[in-house]
Amino acid sequence: MALVIHEDTAAPLEAASIQRRQPVLAILTIEDDLQLFRGNRGNFSDIIAMGTEFGFLVYVITAKQLKLRRKLLDGFTYNPDTDSWEQQKFPSPDLIYNRIPLREDELQPEVRRKLAACHRHPRIQIFNPSFFNKWSLFKWLRQSRTTSPYIPATRRLLTVSGLGKMMLKHKYLYLKPVSGKAGKGIMTIQLQPEKALPYLLKIQGDRGSTTYNCGSIGKLWSRIVKESSGERYIAQQGIQLAAFNERSFDLRTLVQKNRRGQWDISGIGARVAGSYSITTHVPRGGSIEDPEKLLVSVFGQDEARKLLVKARNAALIIARQIERGSGRRLAEMSMDLGVDILGNVWFFEANSKPMKFDEPDIRRRSLERIFHYSQYLLKQKGL
Ligand SMILES: Nc1ncnc2c1ncn2[C@@H]1O[C@H](COP(=O)(O)OP(=O)(O)O)[C@@H](O)[C@H]1O
Ligand SMILES: [Mg+2]
The missing domain is CATH 3.30.720 (Signal recognition particle alu RNA binding heterodimer, srp9/1)
Structure with missing residues (x-):
């Protein structure tokens, strides 16, 4: 948008004050005695790199380093030349992306106090308030007529x-x-x-x-x-999941808020269970597959396409209801959805700290969306 400057006013000064400061996002984690901080370092350095493409200053901060009254804070950045993490001073963040990796860490009293202070803070916006618990998720989702059909008893x-x-x-x-x-x-x-x-x-x-x-x-x-x-x-x-080569599979869906602040599907992947495994987790012998291929093999082309649309819609409705139930503003979640042999879609769980998706297109979109949503939040604040 062009800025109209009248010759007779103090134009240069005004222009300078209108110029926006670089937005700052801190990735929040927890300190660690042996390795400075915990969390998935590969994920953090990817977020920093994507943030830089978006014009953000991004750094990692531990709960201990986060001092909300200070203008300059200690934090860590990744130096690709030396492949190492370095401590530096950074300006106080506009946004905090909570990636504290373990439930136990998030429940420590000092950490809870810090998180609560972030929520109250007039300027700082925090997203990913905390981990979900499976029982609360089911209570919230049972309450609504739109989500209850997807919930196993x-x-x-x-x-x-x-x-x-x-x-x-x-x-x-x-x-x-x-x-x-x-x-x-x-x-x-x-x-x-x-x-x-x-x-x-x-x-x-x-x-x-x-x-x-x-x-x-x-x-x-x-x-x-x-x-x-x-x-x-x-x-x-227990749901009789659809199976491929006698191995059951489920759909791993990533739902994030987009640049308009609305829930959107960032991608759907599929995980096939390992033999003799009752779950589909990759570390337990599960494998990654293309959801369309799996669904087509069980249900045929037309039905598979309809099922994917159904799964996407279910994920969006469920994300909205989880956000309502939690009473907090959420930004992203991954969701495990099952498809039974009759073609019904079922919700198993949602995770508020999604792990890295291995599918490259989903991965890229997931990183971009963090900053699309951050830009939306800043715009809302008039920053
Ligand atoms: N009610 C169920 N019926 C059938 N399979 C299920 C059910 N609940 C979980 N599973 C399978 O087990 C996996 C792990 O369950 P989930 O609730 O996601 O626990 P976790 O938090 O350990 O990942 C699911 O992805 C799904 O494959
Ligand atoms: Mg799971």
Whole structure:
């Protein structure tokens, strides 16, 4: 947009004050005794590089280094020439991108206090307020008529009678830690009433899964209690996922706010389960695939296309409802969606700190969108 300057006013001064200062974004993480700070360094250096393309100054800051009253802060930047991270002074950020990598770290009292102060801060905008927990997600999504059809029946796993009630309705269940990730601690139960030992319990381990056959629900329950080692769990209706070469798969969707501040799909990838695995995580033998190819192989071309549209729409509706439920402004999330053998779409979980997507086009868009949304936030603030 052209700036109209009248000859008779103090034009140069005005022009200078109108000129915008370089926007500053800090990637927030947590300090580490051995390696300065925690988090995925490759991800952080990619974000810094993309920010530079967008004209931003981007640096990494730890919760300890973040002093909201100071104008100059210590932080880290990546030097590609020496392939090392260097500490420098940086101006206080306009935006904070929360990438604290672990739930436990985010729950430390000093970190919580800092995050709360960022939320209250009149100038600084923070996005990715905190991790989600699986139980809250299901509570929020059940509340709305638009999202409830995508939600498998879910309850907290508290008592053996609760589990028994659930097994009356569903012969196949997933048990998942409320604060779990990467498949850790996940178990499945299959009820096979015709068998002498009717309860088949599978426990996801680091190398494949272990199976137990239990004769009674009481025996099943004691095994579950032993295996869940004090973690809080949910029990969830198991979905018969569509499969490719007898391996089930699910859709990993990345949803981010775009340059207009609206939820948008950045990409959909697919993960195929490893053999003998009850989850599709790549570190557990899962593999990355093209979602269209998988869906076409199961449902044919036309239906596959419709299913992808359905999955995209579901992801957008779900993201909006999660944001409403959380009561916080969110900027991005990844979502695990399942497609069952009948072509229904199901929601398994959303993660507010999405991991790097390996698909190059999704990866690039995910980095660009961080800055598109940042630009939107700055514009909203009139900066
Ligand atoms: N109710 C379910 N029915 C069928 N498969 C499920 C169910 N819940 C989870 N899964 C499978 O297990 C994977 C991991 O579950 P998820 O809820 O994403 O836990 P995590 O946080 O450990 O990733 C999913 O991506 C999906 O493949
Ligand atoms: Mg998951």
